[in-house]
Amino acid sequence: HVERKKSKISYVLDHKPTRQEEKAIEQMMNEMIQADMPVTFETVDIDNLPEGVDRSRLPKDASQKIRLVRIGDFDVCPCIGKHVRSTAQIGRFELLGTNWDEATHTFRVRFKVVQ
Missing domain, CATH: 3.30.980.10 (Threonyl-trna Synthetase; Chain A, domain 2)
Known part of the structure; x- marks a missing residue:
């Protein structure tokens, strides 16, 4: 946080x-x-989350489409906040x-x- x-x-x-x-x-x-490292974004379907994204950490009322933030090849997580480009x-x-x-x-x- x-x-x-x-x-x-x-x-x-x-x-x-x-x-x-x-x-x-x-x-x-x-x-x-x-x-x-570049910081990139993608939107995925909640039923097709990539490996490493823990669905149990999403709110129960999460929408069908989830925004993922990737930090290079180091990390990927769902997030709705603001982010740097690198x-x-x-x-x-x-x-x-x-x-x-x-x-x-x-x-x-x-x-x-x-x-």
């Missing part, structure tokens, strides 16, 4: 990442942004902080992108 001032994303992992792994995440994110337009990724929930093995990353 990307917001102007602070964004967040959560992952379920098998271990709590070390500080070194957190720094590697930040470095890898910036390398992917700088790779200038990853180089994003700016720089800054890791603001993390939280680890031992009970659920959930690793939350708080970040922002800086132009």
Whole structure:
């Protein structure tokens, strides 16, 4: 979830990442942004979603036609929001902080992108 001032994303992992792994995440994110991957859009029928698109994450009232956003060969997801034309337009990724929930093995990353 990307917001102007602070964004967040959560992952379920098998271990709590070390500080070194957190720094590697930040470095890898910036390398992917700088790779200038194209961001493209396509509309597909909900019954013909490509591999990797999880239908269970769509709202129950999703329409028959779904807009997919592709980030190079790296990612594809349904989305109705605004997007850049390429990853180089994003700016720089800054890791603001993390939280680890031992009970659920959930690793939350708080970040922002800086132009």
